[in-house]
Amino acid sequence: MREILERCLALSQRAAQQSGAAQSATLEQLASLLGATRDAMPAAPDSSSDAALMQLDLVGYVTEWNEGAQQLFGYSAAEMRGQHVLLLYPDDDGDGALDELVAQADGGYSTTAEVQRRTKSGELIWVQLDLRLRLDDSGEAVGMEVRARKLADVLSPADKLTLHARIIEDSDQGVLITDARERIVSINSAFTRITGYQPAEALGKTPDLLRSGVHDAEFRARVRAAMHGAGAWRGEIIGRRKNGELFPQSVTISAVRDVQGRISHTFSLFSDISVHKDAEARMQRMANYDALTGLPNLCLLTQLLGQALTEARRSQEHGALVMIEISRLGTISDTLGHEVSNEVLCEIGRRLRHALREADVLARLDGHKFAVALLHIEKREHAGIVAQKLLATLAEPFVVAHHQLQVSGHAGITVYPEDGSDVSTLIRHAEVALNKATRSIEAGLLFYSEEMNQRAKEHMRIEGELRQALLNGELLLYYQPKVSLRSGRIVGAEALLRWRHPVRGLVSPGVFIPVAEETGLILDLGSWVLEEACRQIREWQDANLIMPPIAVNLSARQFDSKLPQRIAAVLERYSVQPEQINLEITESLLVRGADAVIAIMNELRAMGMGLALDDFGTGYSSLAYLKKFPISTLKIDRSFVIGLPHEENDCAIARAIVTMAQQLRQEIVAEGVETAEQMNFLRELGCDQLQGYLFSQPVPAADFASMLRDGKRLTLGARLPPA
Known part of the structure; x- marks a missing residue:
C-alpha cells in the first residue's frame, strides 16, 4: 500500500510540471491508480448497524428492520416486517397523513420535525426522522428509507x-x-x-x-x-x-x-x-332580528314557523300566518324624512306587539311589511279576529316629532295546515292574500281561502251588527222558569239573552254568542244582561210582584277579581238583594287557576249570591276539585236528559250526577226536560227542579210575570203533594 501511495505522489508531481496532452495522460494514470487504491483499501465499519433504519413500501408497511431499530423500539425484525408503521404511533395521533410518507409528496429527501413514537413497552419517546425515497432503476419510487434517532432529554x-x-x-x-x-x-x-x-x-x-x-x-x-x-x-x-x-x-x-x-x-x-358569548349573541341578533325595530326578521320567523308546523302535524292543531302591509309610510318618509318614518315603524311594531299574546310571533319583513305567526288558534276564524284587531290598532294617530301621523294597513291571512304544510308555501299564500287585499276597495283583510273569506265576512258582519244592537236597544231578556219537582211551583228562572234584529228577526244565541266570546264583546253583553236583569227585578218589585231568584249566566271572561265589586255596584244601583240573583257558570271556568277562582266564588257567596254549575258533565273539570268549589246548584245538561228513561248510559250518568250532588248537599236542576217520562224518572232519582219545554220555553218578561201572578204550576200527576 505504501508503494502505491508513493507512485500516486510521483504522478501528481509530474502532472504539475506538464501541460497539454502530456498532463492529461498523467492525470488519467493517477485516476486509475486512485481507483485501484480505493478498491484495495479495507471497508470502513458500517454505522448502519447501530442506527435505527427501516424501509417502508409506498403505503407505509415495513419491509426491512435493522438491529438499531430493534434496540430503539424494542420490536424484532420478525415482529415488524409486514406491520404498518402506525404501530409505532401514539394512540392519540390519529390516522391522518403519515410523517414517514411526507417525502413522497415533497418528491425527494426531507428531514421531519421532532415526533413522538411508542416503543414495544408502551413508553413514548421523542425521535428525529430522516427520510429518503427509494427509487428503482427507472427512477420510480418504490418505497421509503427511514432513519430514526432518539432525542435526548433537554431538561432535568x-x-x-x-x-x-x-x-x-x-x-x-x-x-x-x-x-x-x-x-x-x-x-x-x-x-x-x-x-x-x-x-x-x-x-x-x-x-x-x-x-x-x-x-x-x-x-x-x-x-x-x-x-x-x-x-x-x-x-x-x-x-x-x-x-x-x-x-x-x-x-x-x-x-x-x-x-x-x-x-x-x-x-x-x-x-x-363571556366575550365570545357576547359576540355570538350579537351575531345571532344580527342574523335573526330586525335592526330597526328589534323584532324577529324573516329568518327567525321561518325557523319558528317551521317548528310550529312540525308540532301542528303531530297534535293536529291549527295555526295561521298574517301578513300586514302598512300604507302611507312612503309619503311620511318623503315629506318628513326617514328618521320620522323609522320612528313610526318602531311605534307600529310596539302597538302590534302589545295587541298579541305572548306566544304569538311578530316579525318585521322588508320595507313596510310585518308578519304575525299565530302558532296556535282554537278555530281558523280566530285568525281573522286577530288580524282585524291588529289593523284597528293602526287607526289611532301616531305622534312623532310633534306631528300627528295617520297610517292604515291591509292584511293577508293563510291558515295551516289547510293552506300549506311548509313555510315557503304559507308565506307565498299570505303574500297572495295580501296583494288581493291591497287591491280590494271593500276588504281590509282577506284569507287565502275563499271559503274562509266568506266565513270571515259573516263573522265580521255579526260582530258589527252586534255592536250596533247594544247601542240601538235591540237586545232583550227572555226568562225560562225553573219548576220544583216537589210542588210543581215556579221557584226561579234563567235570564236568557235574545237579539231582535231589525231585518232578520230573532237571532239565535248560538250564532252571536260565540262571536261575542271570540271578539271580547261578551264583556259588554254580560254587563248588559246583569244590568237589565236587576232593572227588571226592580220593576217587578215596584209592581208588588214577589219574584223568585233570577239566574244570570257569566262568561269565563267576566270572571276576574273585580267581578264582585262590579256586581255589588249594579245591585246597589237598583236596590236588589244578592239573594235575588243567582250566577250560572260553566265547567270551562273551573279548569283555570283553581285558587284564584275559588277566592272569587267565596267572595260572591259571602255576599249572599247562589252559584250554579251549568251544563255539568260536558266539560273536563275534575270531580276531586268540584268539592272545593262553593257551588250551591248543579245543572244536568240536556244532552244527558234527552235519552231518559230509555238510554241506559244517560240513565247511569243522570243517576251518578244526582247521587253526587246529594252527597255534596247541592240542589239539582235538570235542563231540557220535554216529556212526562223524563220528568218522572228525574223525580224518582231525587232531582229537585226541572227547566224545559215540558213546562215552558223561554218567554218575555211580561209573560213570565203573568205566570207568577196566575200561579201557573207543573202537573205532577198522582205524585203531586197536597197544596
Missing part, C-alpha cells in the same frame, strides 16, 4: 417541574386542583383574575364556591362523574364570581391517579368565554 426532572409550574401559573386559563376529598389545594393567578377569589379565600373550600345554581341535577352528576374518574369531561358551565356575577366558562375536568391507580387529585382548566 427538576427543570421540568419548575417549567411546568411556571406554565401553569402564567397560563391565561384558570387552573383549579382538588384533592380526593374535593377540597381545593391549588389555584393559579388566572383563577383569581377570573373569579375574584384570592388563594386564602379558595384553598380548603370545595368547587361549590363557584356554583351558580343554574344547572340541573343531571348536569351536575355528569361533572361529578368526571371528577370521580369516569373520563375527562369538556363543556360549558355557568359559574359565579365572588361579586355574584354569573359568567360562562369553557371547562375541562380530569382525574389524576396515583401509582396504585387511585384518584388522588382532580384538575380543572377553565376559560372565561
Whole structure:
C-alpha cells in the first residue's frame, strides 16, 4: 500500500510540471491508480448497524428492520416486517397523513420535525426522522428509507417541574386542583383574575364556591362523574364570581391517579368565554332580528314557523300566518324624512306587539311589511279576529316629532295546515292574500281561502251588527222558569239573552254568542244582561210582584277579581238583594287557576249570591276539585236528559250526577226536560227542579210575570203533594 501511495505522489508531481496532452495522460494514470487504491483499501465499519433504519413500501408497511431499530423500539425484525408503521404511533395521533410518507409528496429527501413514537413497552419517546425515497432503476419510487434517532432529554426532572409550574401559573386559563376529598389545594393567578377569589379565600373550600345554581341535577352528576374518574369531561358551565356575577366558562375536568391507580387529585382548566358569548349573541341578533325595530326578521320567523308546523302535524292543531302591509309610510318618509318614518315603524311594531299574546310571533319583513305567526288558534276564524284587531290598532294617530301621523294597513291571512304544510308555501299564500287585499276597495283583510273569506265576512258582519244592537236597544231578556219537582211551583228562572234584529228577526244565541266570546264583546253583553236583569227585578218589585231568584249566566271572561265589586255596584244601583240573583257558570271556568277562582266564588257567596254549575258533565273539570268549589246548584245538561228513561248510559250518568250532588248537599236542576217520562224518572232519582219545554220555553218578561201572578204550576200527576 505504501508503494502505491508513493507512485500516486510521483504522478501528481509530474502532472504539475506538464501541460497539454502530456498532463492529461498523467492525470488519467493517477485516476486509475486512485481507483485501484480505493478498491484495495479495507471497508470502513458500517454505522448502519447501530442506527435505527427501516424501509417502508409506498403505503407505509415495513419491509426491512435493522438491529438499531430493534434496540430503539424494542420490536424484532420478525415482529415488524409486514406491520404498518402506525404501530409505532401514539394512540392519540390519529390516522391522518403519515410523517414517514411526507417525502413522497415533497418528491425527494426531507428531514421531519421532532415526533413522538411508542416503543414495544408502551413508553413514548421523542425521535428525529430522516427520510429518503427509494427509487428503482427507472427512477420510480418504490418505497421509503427511514432513519430514526432518539432525542435526548433537554431538561432535568427538576427543570421540568419548575417549567411546568411556571406554565401553569402564567397560563391565561384558570387552573383549579382538588384533592380526593374535593377540597381545593391549588389555584393559579388566572383563577383569581377570573373569579375574584384570592388563594386564602379558595384553598380548603370545595368547587361549590363557584356554583351558580343554574344547572340541573343531571348536569351536575355528569361533572361529578368526571371528577370521580369516569373520563375527562369538556363543556360549558355557568359559574359565579365572588361579586355574584354569573359568567360562562369553557371547562375541562380530569382525574389524576396515583401509582396504585387511585384518584388522588382532580384538575380543572377553565376559560372565561363571556366575550365570545357576547359576540355570538350579537351575531345571532344580527342574523335573526330586525335592526330597526328589534323584532324577529324573516329568518327567525321561518325557523319558528317551521317548528310550529312540525308540532301542528303531530297534535293536529291549527295555526295561521298574517301578513300586514302598512300604507302611507312612503309619503311620511318623503315629506318628513326617514328618521320620522323609522320612528313610526318602531311605534307600529310596539302597538302590534302589545295587541298579541305572548306566544304569538311578530316579525318585521322588508320595507313596510310585518308578519304575525299565530302558532296556535282554537278555530281558523280566530285568525281573522286577530288580524282585524291588529289593523284597528293602526287607526289611532301616531305622534312623532310633534306631528300627528295617520297610517292604515291591509292584511293577508293563510291558515295551516289547510293552506300549506311548509313555510315557503304559507308565506307565498299570505303574500297572495295580501296583494288581493291591497287591491280590494271593500276588504281590509282577506284569507287565502275563499271559503274562509266568506266565513270571515259573516263573522265580521255579526260582530258589527252586534255592536250596533247594544247601542240601538235591540237586545232583550227572555226568562225560562225553573219548576220544583216537589210542588210543581215556579221557584226561579234563567235570564236568557235574545237579539231582535231589525231585518232578520230573532237571532239565535248560538250564532252571536260565540262571536261575542271570540271578539271580547261578551264583556259588554254580560254587563248588559246583569244590568237589565236587576232593572227588571226592580220593576217587578215596584209592581208588588214577589219574584223568585233570577239566574244570570257569566262568561269565563267576566270572571276576574273585580267581578264582585262590579256586581255589588249594579245591585246597589237598583236596590236588589244578592239573594235575588243567582250566577250560572260553566265547567270551562273551573279548569283555570283553581285558587284564584275559588277566592272569587267565596267572595260572591259571602255576599249572599247562589252559584250554579251549568251544563255539568260536558266539560273536563275534575270531580276531586268540584268539592272545593262553593257551588250551591248543579245543572244536568240536556244532552244527558234527552235519552231518559230509555238510554241506559244517560240513565247511569243522570243517576251518578244526582247521587253526587246529594252527597255534596247541592240542589239539582235538570235542563231540557220535554216529556212526562223524563220528568218522572228525574223525580224518582231525587232531582229537585226541572227547566224545559215540558213546562215552558223561554218567554218575555211580561209573560213570565203573568205566570207568577196566575200561579201557573207543573202537573205532577198522582205524585203531586197536597197544596
